[in-house]
Amino acid sequence: MVFFRFTCTSCGKATEEEALRCPLCDEPMDVEADLPSSFPPVKPKETLMERFRDFFPFADPRSDLSLGEGFTPLVDMEALGRSFGLSSLWAKNEGANPTWSFKDRGTLTGVIHAMEMGYDRIGTVSTGNMAASVAAYGARAGIETVVLVNKGLPREKLGPIAMYGPRLIKVDGDYGRLYHESLRIGKKLGIYFINSDAPFRVIGSKTISYEIWEQLNRSVPDWVVVPVSAGGNLRGIVQGFVDLVSMGLLNRLPRFLVVQAEGCSPIVKAFEEGAEKVRRFDSPHTVAHAIENPFPPSGNQVLRLVRANGWSCKAVSEDSIIEAQRALAFNGLFVQPASAVALAGLKKAMADGTVEQGQSAALILTGAGLKYTAVFGQHDLSWTQCSLDKLEKALR
Ligand SMILES: *Cc1c(COP(=O)(O)O)cnc(C)c1O
Numbered sequence: 001m002v003f004f005r006f007t008c009t010s011c012g013k014a015t016e017e018e019a020l021r022c023p024l025c026d027e028p029m030d031v032e033a034d035l036p037s038s039f040p041p042v043k044p045k046e047t048l049m050e051r052f053r054d055f056f057p058f059a060d061p062r063s064d065l066s067l068g069e070g071f072t073p074l075v076d077m078e079a080l081g082r083s084f085g086l087s088s089l090w091a092k093n094e095g096a097n098p099t100w101s102f103k104d105r106g107t108l109t110g111v112i113h114a115m116e117m118g119y120d121r122i123g124t125v126s127t128g129n130m131a132a133s134v135a136a137y138g139a140r141a142g143i144e145t146v147v148l149v150n151k152g153l154p155r156e157k158l159g160p161i162a163m164y165g166p167r168l169i170k171v172d173g174d175y176g177r178l179y180h181e182s183l184r185i186g187k188k189l190g191i192y193f194i195n196s197d198a199p200f201r202v203i204g205s206k207t208i209s210y211e212i213w214e215q216l217n218r219s220v221p222d223w224v225v226v227p228v229s230a231g232g233n234l235r236g237i238v239q240g241f242v243d244l245v246s247m248g249l250l251n252r253l254p255r256f257l258v259v260q261a262e263g264c265s266p267i268v269k270a271f272e273e274g275a276e277k278v279r280r281f282d283s284p285h286t287v288a289h290a291i292e293n294p295f296p297p298s299g300n301q302v303l304r305l306v307r308a309n310g311w312s313c314k315a316v317s318e319d320s321i322i323e324a325q326r327a328l329a330f331n332g333l334f335v336q337p338a339s340a341v342a343l344a345g346l347k348k349a350m351a352d353g354t355v356e357q358g359q360s361a362a363l364i365l366t367g368a369g370l371k372y373t374a375v376f377g378q379h380d381l382s383w384t385q386c387s388l389d390k391l392e393k394a395l396r
């Protein structure tokens with residue numbers, strides 16, 4: 001029997017019963033489990049959950065469910081970092097995951113947990129990366145997978161989800177209510193919904209921190225920059241570094257820079273207004289679709305973490321997102337706009353002195369550029385043409 005429990009991120013209430021949100025204060029729950037006494041060395045051919053099996057409360061690391069997630073490169077962006085006056089700039093390229101976003105880490109942990117709990121159906125409510133990821137792992141596990149999207153989702157976004165063969169349902173109705181209904185119906189019918197900040201999805205992101213710490217030779221950068229929507233990924237990454245501190249492997253946490261697009265920035269707004277709680281953001285609109293959640297379920301917890309630790313939040317403009325996407329591509333990494341938001345935020349934080357010259361930073365590049373090709377229209381892309389006969393002259 002593997003021990004774990006759920007604890008409330010706000011009031012601390014602990015329970016061993018499956019809980020997405022606290023029964024007392026309605027805030028998100030963390031998964032608490034024992035940590036190993038030392039950090040495992042890399043062994044060839046291990047899957048992510050085999051590698052970190054002692055960090056996770058699973059009876060079996062289920063290598064049969066792995067699609068090769070994790071082990072993503074931490075790319076040294078030396079020239080780009082130097083141009084900003086940073087001592088080092090790193091990019092954790094999560095687009096290198098099986099479905100091209102970091103979501104695969106948390107989907108795997110969510111699916112393993114669901115199956116260990118005896119579920120044979122899983123589901124998610126999502127319009128993009130989470131939907132594709134859950135559909136892929138559901139296919140891998142050979143279990144029925146329900147993906148609920150809103151009725152308006154365009155064809156080009158349905159294809160990459162439908163390809164994995166889930167039960168994909170366009171639901172006509174309020175999207176916010178759909179999230180809550182999915183949990184109610186799931187509980188009743190025995191479908192385990194892995195939504196944006198489900199506790200067992202959140203812990204998957206801890207592996208991002210373990211990897212960064214190891215890739216930097218058992219150290220961390222001054223800043224970790226994270227594009228935030230629901231807040232689950234940020235919570236997981238923070239927890240991962242907290243684990244390393246608890247294990248005595250790290251003296252103190254890196255500082256976090258939470259970044260949102262101005263067009264949908266409920267957390268930054270609450271931070272700047274000094275509000276205690278995040279409120280629904282009116283008429284969200286941004287090119288960074290993957291982080292367009294107007295009412296983030298883990299928003300209050302992100303706010304608490306940022307305030308308690310003296311970290312920072314920035315909202316960035318549409319133009320700066322496009323510019324950052326280009327800057328990353330010009331340095332060889334084509335990421336989706338939601339990921340470019342991290343670089344735009346870092347730039348802004350350097351301009352106002354939040355991040356200082358000579359410091360080091362790691363960008364979490366959450367997803368790959370080919371996820372969203374409609375953005376080509378917003379870049380001034382050009383090419384030339386010439387006849388074969390004139391090619392040599394043209395290249396001279
Ligand atoms: C899901 C997602 C995010 C946001 O993560 P949250 O856990 O919702 O905060 C950022 N970037 C990409 C590419 C994503 O798919």
Ligand SMILES: [Zn+2]
Nearest residue numbers: 008011022025
């Ligand atoms: Zn609580």
